[in-house]
Amino acid sequence: MYCLGIESTAHTFGVAIMEDSGRVLSNEKVMFMTEEGEGGMIPNEVAKHHRLHRDEVIKKALDTAGIMIKDIGLVSFSMSPGLAPSLVVGMETAKDIARTNKIPLVGVNHCIAHLEIGNLMTKSNDPVLLYASGVNTQVIAYEGGKYRIFGETLDIGVGNFLDSFARHCGLGFPGGPKLEKLALNSGMKKKGEIIELPYSVKGMDVSFGGLLTNLKQKFDSKKYKIEDLAFSMQETVFAMLIEVSERAIAHTGKKELLLGGGVACNSRLQEMAKIMCKERGAECFVPERQFLVDNAAMISWLGILEHKAGVKKEIDEWDIDPYERTDDVEVIWR
Ligand code: ATP
Ligand code: FE2
Numbered sequence: 446m447y448c449l450g451i452e453s454t455a456h457t458f459g460v461a462i463m464e465d466s467g468r469v470l471s472n473e474k475v476m477f478m479t480e481e482g483e484g485g486m487i488p489n490e491v492a493k494h495h496r497l498h499r500d501e502v503i504k505k506a507l508d509t510a511g512i513m514i515k516d517i518g519l520v521s522f523s524m525s526p527g528l529a530p531s532l533v534v535g536m537e538t539a540k541d542i543a544r545t546n547k548i549p550l551v552g553v554n555h556c557i558a559h560l561e562i563g564n565l566m567t568k569s570n571d572p573v574l575l576y577a578s579g580v581n582t583q584v585i586a587y588e589g590g591k592y593r594i595f596g597e598t599l600d601i602g603v604g605n606f607l608d609s610f611a612r613h614c615g616l617g618f619p620g621g622p623k624l625e626k627l628a629l630n631s632g633m634k635k636k637g638e639i640i641e642l643p644y645s646v647k648g649m650d651v652s653f654g655g656l657l658t659n660l661k662q663k664f665d666s667k668k669y670k671i672e673d674l675a676f677s678m679q680e681t682v683f684a685m686l687i688e689v690s691e692r693a694i695a696h697t698g699k700k701e702l703l704l705g706g707g708v709a710c711n712s713r714l715q716e717m718a719k720i721m722c723k724e725r726g727a728e729c730f731v732p733e734r735q736f737l738v739d740n741a742a743m744i745s746w747l748g749i750l751e752h753k754a755g756v757k758k759e760i761d762e763w764d765i766d767p768y769e770r771t772d773d774v775e776v777i778w779r
Contacts, residue, residue: 447512448519448540449503449754450745453535453764454527454555455580456486458495459741460506462517465563465749470510472742474736475500478618492530499538506741511736517546523749524552525769532765543760551756552763553747555739556771559705560585562743562752567730575718578706578739579604582686583771584693587779591772595693596649603682604708606653610678614671620777624675625711640669640677644685649692649761651685683714687721695728703730707738719762721777754778 447470450461455636460476477486507514522539524532536552543550560574570617571596573586582598601609604621611620616627633639643659645652662677690702702722708714715731722729736742754777 446747447510447516447538448521448745448749449506449517450741450743450748451520451522451535451539452555452739452741452744453495453531453538454523454525454529455739456491457739458498458502458534459739459744460499460502461741461745462510463514463742463745465519465753467746469510469742470512471506472740473506473509474739475502475739477625486528486756488528488530491500491528495531495534499534503538505543514542517542517548517750519549519551520546520751521551521752523555523558523744523762524763525554526768527555527767528708529765529767532767536763536765540763543764548761549752549757550763551748551751552765553744553751554769554771554774555744556581556583556585557774557776558743558747560592560703561643561747562736562740563703563705563730563732565746566732566736567703569728569730570699571699572701572703572730573690573693573697573699574703575707575709576609576705577603577684577686577708577714579608581706584689585771586699587691587776588695588697591774591776593772594612594770595696596651599647599650599652600654603653603686604706605646606657607676607708609657611661614664617764619707621708621711625665625713627672627675628679628713629761631670631672633673633676639680640673640676644681645689646685647708649689649696651689653682656681677711679711680772683711684745686714686718690718691721691725692713694725700727701730703732705732705737709737710734722766743768750778
């Protein structure tokens with residue numbers, strides 16, 4: 446059975462086709478971009494972009510998979526959380542296909558999809574997920590029938606923080622990879638030095654607002670090299686993320702850490718995660734890039750898991766839920 450999955454929570458409109466065995470036949474996407482990158486993301490413009498491009502992405506996904514729309518047996522879409530106008534485009538598109546083909550439809554939670562695709566693509570089975578993306582920064586793990594959020598950002602997502610700082614420094618978008626490159630050229634690492642920056646962990650939560658203001662001031666003062674700021678910023682921010690992940694591992698007694706989200710593409714974050722896991726006797730899993738960033742394969746896969754577990758509703762009964770939380774979802778497929 447083939448499932449066509451649609452991702453449209455934010456700037457990515459993606460379509461993927463997967464077999465229920467877990468084989469990915471195609472995983473296509475387009476991304477909404479403005480001059481300043483995500484900074485000027487206006488929900489209605491994003492939705493317009495997705496409407497404009499959806500047919501071509503569907504066609505590309507089918508062509509790459511080498512199948513026809515009539516071969517699809519299940520449709521899934523990201524119903525939560527995200528920008529409402531954007532979510533609606535994905536849902537409308539999914540409903541159209543489900544009606545035309547007279548096949549079942551399943552709506553899934555985007556954050557949980559990151560975790561389940563990680564389990565499929567790596568050998569992780571019951572991990573603590575560090576989900577570090579543009580909008581989201583959460584530490585999630587399964588407990589008592591649900592995926593619980595053990596820690597999260599109290600203000601902005603770590604990716605948005607990186608992008609804001611990079612934009613302030615005139616580096617363009619996306620900022621994360623640009624700052625990563627600059628950090629590698631800092632001489633501080635060799636000398637064992639670091640610029641002191643505010644470190645903000647409260648229990649298992651993190652926050653980035655104060656740090657962002659501080660970094661912008663330091664950049665504007667012209668007293669620091671951008672390479673050194675980028676290096677010190679990464680060391681500080683990733684130490685915060687690893688600290689809360691480690692605490693969640695200790696609290697839950699789990700033996701696996703899984704990375705997810707675009708920021709998890711960062712080599713230094715991956716390295717710090719691996720070091721922490723090694724010290725604790727846990728295993729660290731990192732899916733390949735296309736399954737870290739927002740993608741439709743994860744939506745397709747979670748659709749398959751939920752459908753097989755018996756999640757069932759009439760097509761018209763499905764709706765978006767922009768503010769649904771990870772722990773609102775009953776996990777009946779595990
Ligand atoms: P969400 O998943 O919350 O809807 P999103 O769609 O913005 O958010 P992703 O596509 O998962 O998130 O990731 C985009 C973010 O990842 C951007 O903020 C970008 O700067 C960051 N990013 C990408 N590569 C790297 C890297 N090598 N180092 C650090 N950050 C990175
Ligand atoms: Fe995401």
